[in-house]
Amino acid sequence: MPRTIAKLVLAAALLGPAATGRAAEAGTPAAGPAGGREKLVQAETPPFSEGIFPCSSCHGDLPKNGARRELAFHDEQQSIFSHDPEHLWCLDCHDLQDRDVLHLINGTKVPFAESYRLCGQCHGDKLRDWRLGIHGKRIGQWDGAKVYFLCVNCHNPHSPRFKGVTNVVVEGKATVAPSLEFLKPEPRPRRPEEQRR
Amino acid sequence: MSSRRWPAGEDGEGAPRPAGPVQVEELAAGRRSFLRTAAAGAAVAALSGCGDSLEDFFRRRFKELSPEEVARVLERVERRNKERFGKDTTVRADGARPGVEFGYGLDISRCVGCRRCVYACVKENNQSREHPQIHWIQVLEMEKDHGVDLAHADLYYEADAVPRPGKFYFPVQCQQCRNPPCVKTCPTQATWKEPDGIVVIDYDWCIGCRCCMSACPYGARHFNWAVPTLPPEELNPDQHYLGNRPRPKGVVEKCTFCIQRTRRGRYPACVEICPVGARKFGNLLDPESEIRKVMETKRVFIFKEDLATHPQFYYFYAT
Numbered sequence: 001m002p003r004t005i006a007k008l009v010l011a012a013a014l015l016g017p018a019a020t021g022r023a024a025e026a027g028t029p030a031a032g033p034a035g036g037r038e039k040l041v042q043a044e045t046p047p048f049s050e051g052i053f054p055c056s057s058c059h060g061d062l063p064k065n066g067a068r069r070e071l072a073f074h075d076e077q078q079s080i081f082s083h084d085p086e087h088l089w090c091l092d093c094h095d096l097q098d099r100d101v102l103h104l105i106n107g108t109k110v111p112f113a114e115s116y117r118l119c120g121q122c123h124g125d126k127l128r129d130w131r132l133g134i135h136g137k138r139i140g141q142w143d144g145a146k147v148y149f150l151c152v153n154c155h156n157p158h159s160p161r162f163k164g165v166t167n168v169v170v171e172g173k174a175t176v177a178p179s180l181e182f183l184k185p186e187p188r189p190r191r192p193e194e195q196r197r
Numbered sequence: 198m199s200s201r202r203w204p205a206g207e208d209g210e211g212a213p214r215p216a217g218p219v220q221v222e223e224l225a226a227g228r229r230s231f232l233r234t235a236a237a238g239a240a241v242a243a244l245s246g247c248g249d250s251l252e253d254f255f256r257r258r259f260k261e262l263s264p265e266e267v268a269r270v271l272e273r274v275e276r277r278n279k280e281r282f283g284k285d286t287t288v289r290a291d292g293a294r295p296g297v298e299f300g301y302g303l304d305i306s307r308c309v310g311c312r313r314c315v316y317a318c319v320k321e322n323n324q325s326r327e328h329p330q331i332h333w334i335q336v337l338e339m340e341k342d343h344g345v346d347l348a349h350a351d352l353y354y355e356a357d358a359v360p361r362p363g364k365f366y367f368p369v370q371c372q373q374c375r376n377p378p379c380v381k382t383c384p385t386q387a388t389w390k391e392p393d394g395i396v397v398i399d400y401d402w403c404i405g406c407r408c409c410m411s412a413c414p415y416g417a418r419h420f421n422w423a424v425p426t427l428p429p430e431e432l433n434p435d436q437h438y439l440g441n442r443p444r445p446k447g448v449v450e451k452c453t454f455c456i457q458r459t460r461r462g463r464y465p466a467c468v469e470i471c472p473v474g475a476r477k478f479g480n481l482l483d484p485e486s487e488i489r490k491v492m493e494t495k496r497v498f499i500f501k502e503d504l505a506t507h508p509q510f511y512y513f514y515a516t
């Protein structure tokens with residue numbers, strides 16, 4: 001009997017992480033960060049660079065070359081690329097076969113709107129905090145429906161260190177997009193001697 | 198007197214405000230009856246033509262008012278807003294919800310010192326814009342080499358871009374203490390702690406003695422040295438009696454966790470504006486709330502913990 005219990009416990013321990021992992025992967029955007037106890041709404045994803053998406057509109061006709069190399073094109077991404085450039089390059093995240101999606105390390109294809117699954121592969125601690133609402137920002141109701149922002153609303157995936165964000169409108173909805181410039185602070189308060197008496 | 202001014206007796210320039218040296222609850226009744234009888238004649242003479250002011254003058258404590266009386270008071274504030282700003286406003290007095298104790302977390306490892314919160318707060322809470330300029334949030338720039346040290350803090354930093362190298366940023370606002378020195382020191386009991394933890398002020402009872410300001414170790418209370426300058430077009434019409442309703446001259450004001458928003462379930466304005474998501478807010482009694490997750494998983498500390506003020510405002514490092 002104790003052996004059965006031990007087996008069960010072992011099975012649960014083994015299944016546990018796998019099960020949660022699957023649940024996380026299958027997570028629709030609405031069930032993204034938290035357990036779904038309260039209503040969570042995903043913010044609009046930031047806009048792509050103009051005219052760049054869908055990628056297949058160009059890449060559909062191009063030969064597929066998976067060899068790591070300097071590209072003759074996509075200069076605006078290459079010039080700013082600072083996401084561990086020693087080890088990473090385009091096809092570590094972008095999918096060679098289907099250019100309009102991303103892929104995980106295990107090959108699972110992931111739409112751009114769920115890129116947090118991709119980020120979480122390396123930045124697991126941030127993903128965990130983000131699901132709890134500790135990392136990143138939420139707006140709306142503290143006791144009810146809230147909007148959460150995605151990694152890419154604040155971090156440019158090609159240059160991920162946080163610099164600043166700008167307010168943008170995507171499909172009529174206000175959201176934020178990462179900027180490459182640092183924020184300028186608002187004016188300092190007046191010193192007491194500068195206040196009129 | 199301009200039309201934006203408060204009626205006589207409200208801004209401290211008309212009839213004297215009820216400023217008796219009353220410190221003990223039992224004396225309150227005596228004070229009232231004294232005012233009703235002895236001062237009534239003079240007050241009536243001074244305030245004739247100001248029906249609202251007269252009613253305010255003899256008004257009981259906010260917590261003692263019946264629901265009907267509260268409704269009348271709110272109506273009066275709305276009417277006065279209309280006179281002063283020419284705008285329709287909604288003044289509410291939502292009470293604390295049972296089972297709610299607010300907690301606020303500020304991530305020191307994320308704040309970049311952009312001061313967006315300062316001005317979002319000013320706008321949301323109808324603070325005086327200039328002369329006097331009142332900011333409920335004060336962002337301090339500190340040296341990484343010194344850590345949290347007020348001897349090496351700069352409130353007036355200016356920069357083209359933040360964060361500056363070698364610096365970190367430490368916003369300070371009302372810490373909503375569980376053991377609030379400001380409440381203990383108020384001679385008229387014009388300020389008190391609500392059941393959900395928000396320390397509020399009834400501006401009609403504040404006599405402007407500023408004892409609370411000297412008692413507060415966080416510099417979180419601010420005084421209206423003059424009639425607040427608040428352009429009518431910038432008035433936030435969504436108001437709470439104990440929060441962001443426009444203040445007269447000569448009263449103290451402070452952060453209320455945006456009582457007009459949070460009592461209705463919304464996040465405070467500073468939480469929603471923060472571009473880095475450094476500000477966390479929620480119910481400390483709800484184990485699933487963001488603030489509880491912060492408390493349970495991050496390195497949390499209390500500002501000036503040695504003073505035993507027991508704040509409901511926590512600083513933490515997420516990294």
